[in-house]
Amino acid sequence: MRSSANVVIIGGGIIGSATAYYLAGLGIKDIVILERSYLSSGATGRCGAGVRQQWGLDMNCQLAKASVDIFENLREELDYDIEYRQGGYLVLAHNETQVEQFKRNLSVQAKYNIPSRLISVKEALEICPYLDTSRFIAATFCPTDGHANPFLTNYAYANAASRLGVEINKFTEAREILIEKGRITGVVTDQGTIRTSIVVNAAGGYSREVAAMAGITIPTYSERHQILVTEPIEPLFQTMVISFQIGIYTQQVPHGSFIMGISEKEEPSHNINASWHFLEYMVGQAVQILPIFKRLRVVRQWAGSYNKTPDAQPIVGEAEDLPGFFQAVGFSGHGFMIGPSTSKVLAQMIAGQPPEIDVSPLTYKRFQTGKLILEPSVVG
Amino acid sequence: MEEKKDIVICRCEDITLDMIRECIRNGADNLEEIKRTLRCGMGPCQGTTCMPLIRKELARYLGVSIDEIEMPTKRPPLLVTKFETILEGVEGEE
Numbered sequence: 077m078r079s080s081a082n083v084v085i086i087g088g089g090i091i092g093s094a095t096a097y098y099l100a101g102l103g104i105k106d107i108v109i110l111e112r113s114y115l116s117s118g119a120t121g122r123c124g125a126g127v128r129q130q131w132g133l134d135m136n137c138q139l140a141k142a143s144v145d146i147f148e149n150l151r152e153e154l155d156y157d158i159e160y161r162q163g164g165y166l167v168l169a170h171n172e173t174q175v176e177q178f179k180r181n182l183s184v185q186a187k188y189n190i191p192s193r194l195i196s197v198k199e200a201l202e203i204c205p206y207l208d209t210s211r212f213i214a215a216t217f218c219p220t221d222g223h224a225n226p227f228l229t230n231y232a233y234a235n236a237a238s239r240l241g242v243e244i245n246k247f248t249e250a251r252e253i254l255i256e257k258g259r260i261t262g263v264v265t266d267q268g269t270i271r272t273s274i275v276v277n278a279a280g281g282y283s284r285e286v287a288a289m290a291g292i293t294i295p296t297y298s299e300r301h302q303i304l305v306t307e308p309i310e311p312l313f314q315t316m317v318i319s320f321q322i323g324i325y326t327q328q329v330p331h332g333s334f335i336m337g338i339s340e341k342e343e344p345s346h347n348i349n350a351s352w353h354f355l356e357y358m359v360g361q362a363v364q365i366l367p368i369f370k371r372l373r374v375v376r377q378w379a380g381s382y383n384k385t386p387d388a389q390p391i392v393g394e395a396e397d398l399p400g401f402f403q404a405v406g407f408s409g410h411g412f413m414i415g416p417s418t419s420k421v422l423a424q425m426i427a428g429q430p431p432e433i434d435v436s437p438l439t440y441k442r443f444q445t446g447k448l449i450l451e452p453s454v455v456g
Numbered sequence: 457m458e459e460k461k462d463i464v465i466c467r468c469e470d471i472t473l474d475m476i477r478e479c480i481r482n483g484a485d486n487l488e489e490i491k492r493t494l495r496c497g498m499g500p501c502q503g504t505t506c507m508p509l510i511r512k513e514l515a516r517y518l519g520v521s522i523d524e525i526e527m528p529t530k531r532p533p534l535l536v537t538k539f540e541t542i543l544e545g546v547e548g549e550e
């Protein structure tokens with residue numbers, strides 16, 4: 077391991093790996109990633125990897141659209157097949173209030189050339205013929221939404237970063253951040269100390285603990301979310317189907333298996349054990365929307381952490397109270413889909429360049445000033 | 457070495473020894489990363505046949521003893537279960 081670096085990134089998930097890659101691409105040398113376990117051991121390797129652009133706020137539409145533009149070319153850019161597919165996202169509306177909200181969202185999405193539209197139940201059936209039509213009254217659909225393979229995306233960024241000279245230290249834990257006279261001077265790990273003046277908190281579920289090492293208090297917390305995968309079957313439909321009301325999402329991946337998840341009431345914790353309760357609840361809710369699922373067989377289930385903030389929007393940028401301490405954390409259930417663009421913007425900020433998307437509302441100070449970001453379309 | 461080319465190591469996902477070696481050469485130095493890159497161990501058998509073989513291969517490549525290579529987590533429910541069966545379980549409890 078190096079004994080000094082320009083930038084030390086804590087966390088080797090999609091955010092840490094992509095930030096390292098974009099930073100190196102901007103010509104920054106001597107970048108180190110610290111990952112306390114294997115790459116993709118955190119939320120990235122446990123996630124549904126859905127990529128949706130159907131958001132209700134300008135900034136989120138911009139970040140999501142910019143990520144899709146990146147995803148569309150990532151295979152060529154990183155020379156790695158990340159199994160990115162654009163089968164669309166079908167968002168179910170269960171009542172008139174939701175339809176009205178979705179119409180407002182669509183007008184924001186249109187500003188950024190996101191090709192989403194409101195569709196009838198009949199049109200929804202053309203996209204996914206197996207939906208129970210008694211369960212929704214309309215939907216929105218965006219054909220360029222989709223999903224990728226999260227492990228491969230994580231490795232694609234990490235490998236590309238390492239080709240650009242980034243040092244990736246797996247099984248290496250950041251333990252302490254050294255600060256002298258209000259400036260960062262180094263990071264203590266279980267494998268030795270690295271001198272540096274810039275640290276990036278990309279620690280996912282452990283973001284609050286890492287911020288605390290820098291003396292910064294952020295209100296992020298981790299919450300267990302569970303997911304399962306079925307045996308592969310013949311292709312049924314291409315789109316992701318989601319409902320904000322039920323908190324459910326499901327999609328058939330190229331391999332033929334369905335993945336699906338649902339939000340449950342959870343206390344904040346680092347628990348990532350799978351539960352039988354989830355299996356029953358998940359299956360019970362899924363077959364109500366998609367009765368054909370009765371014939372599916374579950375092969376594996378697992379859990380991961382959403383790293384959440386009080387407004388379910390991330391904290392991104394340099395800490396006002398500690399120059400050189402950058403963060404991209406608290407992504408809730410959407411850090412994969414906006415990961416590429418957010419990491420790129422963060423890299424621009426670290427390199428001292430003007431960020432291509434203004435993410436200043438994502439400051440952690442908003443939790444003190446009360447300027448919360450109220451996004452209507454978030455999976456909680 | 458030619459004749460070893462098509463040795464299938466993971467039967468669930470049809471992964472050969474060559475693919476595993478390439479994956480290790482590309483930087484996957486632990487079983488979790490190999491599993492996630494190639495899907496071996498994610499099929500119905502959950503790695504029962506392939507993981508010990510891959511473990512041996514990885515240990516040889518890294519020049520360490522097999523015991524130093526950690527085995528990946530097995531995921532429940534371990535037995536492939538039909539959704540209908542899970543639903544019956546739910547109803548049975550009521």
Ligand SMILES: Cc1cc2nc3c(=O)[nH]c(=O)nc-3n(C[C@H](O)[C@H](O)[C@H](O)COP(=O)(O)OP(=O)(O)OC[C@H]3O[C@@H](n4cnc5c(N)ncnc54)[C@H](O)[C@@H]3O)c2cc1C
Nearest residue numbers: 087089091112118119120123124126250280380411412413
């Ligand atoms: C079940 C589930 C489903 C999801 N579905 C989706 C989806 O469909 N679409 C979507 O966009 N998002 C989804 N998400 C959210 C998404 O997974 C996350 O927002 C995203 O992966 C966050 O990436 P990250 O790099 O910030 O964090 P992580 O991938 O968690 O990476 C952080 C890394 O930091 C390491 N680390 C922590 N502390 C230290 C330390 N002290 N020293 C060294 N390393 C450290 C950890 O080991 C970890 O590997 C889902 C999440 C879950 C759990």
